[in-house]
Amino acid sequence: MKVLAAMSGGVDSAVAAARAVEAGHDVVGVHLALSRMPGTLRTGSRGCCTIEDSMDAQRAANVIGIPYYVWDFSERFKLDVVDDFIAEYSAGRTPNPCMRCNERIKFAALLEKALDLGFDAVCTGHYAAIVTDADGNRELHRASDWAKDQSYVLGVLTAEQLAHAMFPLGATPSKAEVRAEAAARGLSVANKPDSHDICFIPDGDTRGWLAERVGTATGDILDRDGNRLGSHEGAHAYTVGQRKGLNIGYPSPDGRPRFVLEVRPVDNTVVVGPKEALDIAEIAGSRFTWAGLPPADAATPFTCEVQIRAHADPVPAVACVRDGELLIRPDVPLNGVAPGQTAVVYVGTRVLGQTTIDRTVSAVPA
Structure with missing residues (x-):
């Protein structure tokens, strides 16, 4: 296959691209320039997609022996991720910009351009797995290393996007093994720190950043x-x-x-109150999607697990589609759920779908 490897400049995407080459695919590396301030430099392990990251990605592509390009997606990123982040906070919601970036940039804008250019798939360094069922339908599943599992932030992917997605790290037992492999391959990013926090707020001061833009x-x-x-x-x-x-x-x-x-x-x-008032008995959202085939009868309540944060533990729940919403009732109350967060629904290791939370029902009435 002709594969476009999204290379962030980190160790995971570099090893993923190398594995795609070893699997016999025709691979081209691409780094997405997302910052509207091209002089931005990395600060410790905060942020990503800086000039330094672009240079790291190019060095990795050179070692792997694949063509490498930088595509400017800064305008699309501003509109679909940064402006959305501001609008959601202004509306009293708590958004997850990584979900929006995966949904609208890496697996929408990037995939659309890749397909237009004749590529068959987009390869990333996410820790998640794609499983094909007996009928040829593709499903998104958790990675084998649950400590690094990133299927939550990929819960926004649709069946069409999964058909053109590739995650070579999904079966890797640990991040340590990926770093060891990178070192063995001579990749300079082998010991590069993982990025964290919001990439377009590299100093981590979300409140100050919003104050400058919202007032x-x-x-x-x-x-x-x-x-x-x-x-x-x-x-x-x-x-x-x-x-x-x-x-x-x-x-x-x-x-x-x-x-x-x-x-x-x-x-x-x-509005403030005691901690127990944060317990939520029900969440619902109208902006829901299915990662692959939807349930045979989504209107009939089905058992599942729900996860509301990237590193939260999944909680047993019952879900169904009712009145245009994906309605989820956890077996035990969820704590501190905010409208705007993403609830990802699992059945076993499979990601069934997700919804952006529009409303919640407290387990402790006022």
Whole structure:
């Protein structure tokens, strides 16, 4: 096959590209220039997609012996990921930009261009596996190394995208083995730190970054009964489950800490309360997709597991499609779920689908 290897400049994508070559594919490497500030340099292990990463990717491609290109996707990235991030926070939701990047950049814009150029598949260094069933249908599954499993952030992929996706690291027992393989291949990225945090906020100061773009506006911090406890300088700076930075100035009547329970952007208020009020008995979202074939009868409740964060443990649940929403009821309450987060549904190791959470139902009524 003719394969386009997305090379971030990290060790995982470099080894994935090398394995694709060894499997006999005709491989071309490409680095996505996503930053609108091309002079941006990496800070420690924060961020990705910088000039330094591009140079690391080129060195890896040279060692592997494949053609290498840099494609400028910065405008598309700004519109589909950065601007979406700002809009979601402004609406009181907590988005996951990595999900949007996989959905709209790596497996939409990139795949679309790859297919137009005659490529058969896009290869990435994600830790996930694709399994083909007896009828030839492709399914997305967890990686063999659950500690590094990245199937959660790939939950947005559709059947059409899975048909052209390749994850050579899915069966690798550990990240240590990938680094050892990179060293054996002579790849200089063998010991390069993993990137973390939000790539377009490399200093990690999400609140400050949002304040510069959304602005500040004083609003009230309320308890669940509507009593005013204090003030803030912008509801967009808060997210459900947050404990620090409330600046209320005095303890609750029972002396226990308070957490953000709700963000109301319309009237610029933040609602706080006890930790137990963060327990959620039901989540639902209308923006759902299936990763491969959907359930035979999605309207009939089916057992599954739900995961609401990339590194969270899956929780047994019952799900169904009702009134245009994917409705999920966990067997035990989920804690600190915010609208805008992504809920990924699993059946065993298989990723069945996902939804962006629009609403939640508390297990502890006010």
